[in-house]
Amino acid sequence: ANCHGRPTPRRTDIMASHSGHISSDKRFLIFFDFDETIVDETSDDMVVQAAPGQHLPGWLKDTYQPGRYNEYMQRVLAYLAEQGVTESDIRSTMEKMPSTPGMLTLFQFLRNRPPQDFEVILVSDANTYFIESWLRRAGARQLFHRIFSNPATFNKDGRLVMKPFHSHDCPRCPDNMCKQVIVRDYVARRKQERGRPYQRIFYVGDGANDFCPAAALGPRDVAFPRRDFPMHRLITETHESMPGEFKAVTVPWVSAEEVVQRLRKLVAE
Numbered sequence: 562a563n564c565h566g567r568p569t570p571r572r573t574d575i576m577a578s579h580s581g582h583i584s585s586d587k588r589f590l591i592f593f594d595f596d597e598t599i600v601d602e603t604s605d606d607m608v609v610q611a612a613p614g615q616h617l618p619g620w621l622k623d624t625y626q627p628g629r630y631n632e633y634m635q636r637v638l639a640y641l642a643e644q645g646v647t648e649s650d651i652r653s654t655m656e657k658m659p660s661t662p663g664m665l666t667l668f669q670f671l672r673n674r675p676p677q678d679f680e681v682i683l684v685s686d687a688n689t690y691f692i693e694s695w696l697r698r699a700g701a702r703q704l705f706h707r708i709f710s711n712p713a714t715f716n717k718d719g720r721l722v723m724k725p726f727h728s729h730d731c732p733r734c735p736d737n738m739c740k741q742v743i744v745r746d747y748v749a750r751r752k753q754e755r756g757r758p759y760q761r762i763f764y765v766g767d768g769a770n771d772f773c774p775a776a777a778l779g780p781r782d783v784a785f786p787r788r789d790f791p792m793h794r795l796i797t798e799t800h801e802s803m804p805g806e807f808k809a810v811t812v813p814w815v816s817a818e819e820v821v822q823r824l825r826k827l828v829a830e
């Protein structure tokens with residue numbers, strides 16, 4: 562409890578929106594990015610559809626500073642609230658985002674596996690509100706054991722207030738989030754709790770900020786970069802410039818059904 566007698570939330574409760582117990586018998590751990598990986602859009606761009614005239618004014622766009630994207634989105638969300646955009650406007654805009662090719666088939670595959678197969682985690686630099694809105698509509702919220710994203714909730718004035726996820730000192734990631742720090746901490750903590758490692762770890766992503774966590778995977782693990790997206794290009798460049806440096810097996814995908822095909826083989830081992 563803090564000095565006011567209220568219990569202090571544990572850090573894991575703040576970070577994760579779903580803190581139920583996860584059984585210790587899972588064989589595999591699979592991480593997903595959200596934007597352009599699960600949905601075929603960038604949610605931060607999509608939310609502009611809720612703005613008057615479906616665009617942001619130039620003065621607002623001009624406030625963006627490189628490396629300070631999270632603060633910029635906080636201003637965008639404040640602007641939307643000032644313009645009278647409501648929670649239901651934002652939710653319905655998010656719910657319209659299409660899934661990427663084959664992604665719902667991959668979700669179905671994961672759901673149909675025995676419960677001791679997959680622990681499923683989402684790691685995204687969008688925000689918890691956008692992600693949960695979409696997942697609920699898609700009927701996929703229950704698939705994810707944990708969601709790590711920038712926390713966002715509506716305040717009493719009806720404005721979506723977003724906060725940075727954490728701070729870190731990784732030089733290649735934006736100030737508010739290094740997914741490698743999240744993945745490393747999560748794997749280390751779960752290994753402690755479980756008393757044993759996972760058979761394999763998987764990472765499904767598309768962006769430059771998905772390269773950083775995938776670079777921490779080992780030779781038994783599999784990186785699933787969306788083909789010809791930045792994560793895939795960075796892996797290819799690393800293979801060329803520093804052979805052996807990127808250790809995970811790399812399986813690029815255009816449709817997530819290709820991810821299913823590879824997982825089918827690996828779960829049968």
Ligand SMILES: [Mg+2]
Pocket residue numbers: 594595596597598766767768
């Ligand atoms: Mg992405």
Ligand SMILES: [Zn+2]
Pocket residue numbers: 731732733734739740741742773774
């Ligand atoms: Zn990083």
